[in-house]
Each structure stands twice: as C-alpha cells, then as structure tokens.
Amino acid sequence: MSTLNVSLGSLQLSSPIMAASGCYGYGLEYADVANPSHLGGFITKSISPERWKGNPPPRLAETEFGLLNSIGLANMGVDAFIQDVLPRITNFDTKVIVSVACKVMEEYELVVRKLEEVEGVDGYELNISCPNVKEGGMAFSQNPKLTEELVSRVRAISNRWITAKLTPNTASIKSACQAAEQGGANALSLINTIVGMAVDYKSRRPKLATLTGGYSGPPIKPVALARVWEGYNAVDIPIVGIGGIVSWQDVVEFFIVGASAVQVGSALYTNPGLPAELNQGLLDYMKSERIDSLSELTGTLKTDQPFQVGAPV
Ligand SMILES: Cc1cc2nc3c(=O)[nH]c(=O)nc-3n(C[C@H](O)[C@H](O)[C@H](O)COP(=O)(O)O)c2cc1C
Incomplete structure (x- = not known):
C-alpha cells in the first residue's frame, strides 16, 4: 500500500508537501480556500521579536x-503571534513549524524561549538566510561558524x-549544511530565494524599492536541485527541498536528488489548491511504479560523478 507519510527524523508528516515560509501567511489566511490537512505541515511567515514593517513598496x-x-x-x-494566531491554528490537522528570523543571535534565543512556553508548535525553521546586523549584514548561513553557533544556541533551549x-x-552550501548539522539541527531547508533584480527599460527604474530582492518560482528549480544534491552528499540529516515546485514531477525530482520532503512557495499564490493536486499525482505515480514510500526515492540519482561546484568546462 502506497503511503504519503514521510519522516524528517523526529517529525512525522502525513504528506511530503509543506507550505513554504512567507507564502502561506500564518496559516489562517489559506484555511478558507484550501484544507490545511492536505499539507504535511506549514512554515509560518518568519517571526521576529517585535513587529517589523518590512521594506517600502514596491516590494513584489x-x-x-x-x-x-x-x-x-x-x-x-x-x-x-502567540496571543492572536497560535490558538487559532493549533487545531489544524497538520504540523505547525514556526519560522524565526532575527537580526542577532540573542533575538533568536528570545523568540524561541517565548515559543517554548506555549503548546501547539511542532518545530522551528531558523531562517538564517537573513542578514546578521552584528556581522555587517552578511547572512548568518554565509558563515559556517555563525551557523553552528546559532543553531547550537537554539538547540540548547529547545528539544x-x-x-x-x-x-x-x-559558491558552495556544503560547509553551511555541515555546520548546521554540527550545531544540532534535525533537518535542513534548501533553499531560500536567490538575489535578483528587475528593471523597467522605459523608465530605467528598478521594479523594487530596495533595488534587489529574492528570486523564486520555477526558474530557480535547477539551482535548488543542485543545492539539495550537494547538501545530501554532505550531511546525514534529512533535507527539505524548496524552489520552483509546481508539479508532482518536480517533487519526485527533489526526492531523487536527496530530499525527504518539500516545500511549495510561490506557486501557492496562483493555486492554493496545489498541495491536494500534488498528493494525488504522487499517489498515482507511486501506485504505477509500485513505490510504497517516497523515502525509497531519496538520493537515488543515477550517477557515478562526485558532486562538484560549478560545471566542468
Ligand atoms: C513573497 C515571499 C515572501 C517570502 N517570505 C519568506 C519568509 O518570511 N521567510 C523565509 O524563510 N522565506 C521566505 N520566502 C522564501 C520562500 O519560503 C521559498 O524559500 C522561496 O520562495 C523558494 O520557493 P518557491 O520557488 O517555491 O517560491 C518568501 C518568498 C516569497 C515569494
């Protein structure tokens, strides 16, 4: 019997499909248009110690x-979040993972300490792709030492x-993956958005007020697949693949390069019902291929080539 159940170490999911942070609000926003139980879990919008206004518009x-x-x-x-949102999402039949994004390490500890005091949180996604103010704005995960320290500091206050x-x-994600594993992470989420820019050729103006922004959607899938394969070959903890997923075939590809679950982001804006479609497509595929569990596919890429950063020329 084929099942969509997957396991990410200590976290069991009823579907390999999760909703990516920032693309599913806090969970409540989508509950009216699509049943949250079609998701194995969802990642909340990244939460910080205090309310953040974000960047000036246009920002999309x-x-x-x-x-x-x-x-x-x-x-x-x-x-x-704890007072107004959490009590309303804990009855959803899906896992609630809270994304945490802060400017310095002490803030990550503060946010997690507060969340540790309440029930209904199944785990944390540490968004360490954001700029570290103390280190001059460089993303935490661009520095393996900071990555390990941050993850281990949060690990010390949460089980x-x-x-x-x-x-x-x-250039390479290997050392960041290993640093997060060393720090005590149960899994890795790969990838966040890629720095990009859009310009209006007539007005010669940037399309975003901040000039650059995070690029997402189907064009980033090849980058994400390469990063998941690199991560899979570098660590022993499970990997959650993210980037450009719009079809069940995309999900299968992520599993083949080493994912044990996936997140869907931008695609939810145009099709909130996508998770149910992906589940059905995966089940049909598994039945026709006689696959009982998607974990059978993880890391089954057929190649004798060792991973290398950059294409051979
Ligand atoms: C509008 C928007 C907001 C996002 N906000 C967050 C966020 O708050 N925290 C985070 O970790 N990732 C955020 N992301 C990144 C997504 O979670 C995901 O990593 C990325 O979009 C790639 O997946 P996709 O191609 O399926 O969209 C955001 C993405 C979009 C498009």
Missing part, C-alpha cells in the same frame, strides 16, 4: 519567469524539531 515584482520580492520579513512579532533554512547565495 513579477518577472517573465518568476517572482521577485523584497518584503523584508514584515511580521506581527512573537507576542502577537523541539529544528530545521535550518540556508541561503543559496554562496
């Missing part, structure tokens, strides 16, 4: 082949499931 630009955003992690802050979400904006 559609490009020919993908989406560019500079939302700037606008969110309601941890106290409002809950923790995944580290890494930036793809580095």
Whole structure:
C-alpha cells in the first residue's frame, strides 16, 4: 500500500508537501480556500521579536519567469503571534513549524524561549538566510561558524524539531549544511530565494524599492536541485527541498536528488489548491511504479560523478 507519510527524523508528516515560509501567511489566511490537512505541515511567515514593517513598496515584482520580492520579513512579532494566531491554528490537522528570523543571535534565543512556553508548535525553521546586523549584514548561513553557533544556541533551549533554512547565495552550501548539522539541527531547508533584480527599460527604474530582492518560482528549480544534491552528499540529516515546485514531477525530482520532503512557495499564490493536486499525482505515480514510500526515492540519482561546484568546462 502506497503511503504519503514521510519522516524528517523526529517529525512525522502525513504528506511530503509543506507550505513554504512567507507564502502561506500564518496559516489562517489559506484555511478558507484550501484544507490545511492536505499539507504535511506549514512554515509560518518568519517571526521576529517585535513587529517589523518590512521594506517600502514596491516590494513584489513579477518577472517573465518568476517572482521577485523584497518584503523584508514584515511580521506581527512573537507576542502577537502567540496571543492572536497560535490558538487559532493549533487545531489544524497538520504540523505547525514556526519560522524565526532575527537580526542577532540573542533575538533568536528570545523568540524561541517565548515559543517554548506555549503548546501547539511542532518545530522551528531558523531562517538564517537573513542578514546578521552584528556581522555587517552578511547572512548568518554565509558563515559556517555563525551557523553552528546559532543553531547550537537554539538547540540548547529547545528539544523541539529544528530545521535550518540556508541561503543559496554562496559558491558552495556544503560547509553551511555541515555546520548546521554540527550545531544540532534535525533537518535542513534548501533553499531560500536567490538575489535578483528587475528593471523597467522605459523608465530605467528598478521594479523594487530596495533595488534587489529574492528570486523564486520555477526558474530557480535547477539551482535548488543542485543545492539539495550537494547538501545530501554532505550531511546525514534529512533535507527539505524548496524552489520552483509546481508539479508532482518536480517533487519526485527533489526526492531523487536527496530530499525527504518539500516545500511549495510561490506557486501557492496562483493555486492554493496545489498541495491536494500534488498528493494525488504522487499517489498515482507511486501506485504505477509500485513505490510504497517516497523515502525509497531519496538520493537515488543515477550517477557515478562526485558532486562538484560549478560545471566542468
Ligand atoms: C513573497 C515571499 C515572501 C517570502 N517570505 C519568506 C519568509 O518570511 N521567510 C523565509 O524563510 N522565506 C521566505 N520566502 C522564501 C520562500 O519560503 C521559498 O524559500 C522561496 O520562495 C523558494 O520557493 P518557491 O520557488 O517555491 O517560491 C518568501 C518568498 C516569497 C515569494
């Protein structure tokens, strides 16, 4: 019997499909249009110690082949989340993973300490792809030492499931993956958005107020697949694949390069019902291929080539 159940270490999911942070609000926003139980879990909008207004508009630009955003992690802050949102999402029949994004390490500890005091949180996704103010704005996960320290500091205050979400904006992701594993992460989330820019040729103006933003959607899938394969070959903890997923075939590809679950982001804006479609497509595929569990596919890429950064020329 084919089952969609997958396991990410200590976290069991009823479907390999999760909703990506920033693309599913706090969970409530989508509950009216699509049943949350079609998801194995969802990642909340990244939460910070206090309310953040985010970046000035325009902060969303559609490009020919993908989406560019500079939302700037606008969110309601941890106290409002605990008081106003959490009690209304804990009865959803799906796992609730809270994304945490902060400017310095002490803030990550503060947010997680507050969340540790309440029930209904199944785990944390540490968004360490965001700029570290103390280190001059460089993303935490661009520095393996900071990555390990941050993950281990959060690990020290929580026994809950923790995944580290890494930036793809580095030459290699291997050392960041290993640092997060060393710090005690239960899983890795690969990848966050890629730095990009959009320009209006007539006005010669940038389409985002911040000039650059995070690129997402189908065009980033090849980058994400390469990063997941690199991560899979570098660590022993499970990997959650993210980037450009719009079909069940995309999900299968992510599993083949090493994912144990996936997140769907930008595609939810145009099709909130996508998770149910992906589940059905995967089940049909598994039945026809006589696959009982998607974990049978993880890391089954057929190649004798060792992973290498950059294409051979
Ligand atoms: C509008 C928008 C807002 C996002 N906000 C967050 C966020 O708050 N935290 C985070 O970790 N990732 C955020 N992301 C990144 C997504 O979670 C995901 O990593 C990325 O979009 C790639 O997946 P996709 O191609 O399926 O969209 C955001 C993406 C978009 C498009």
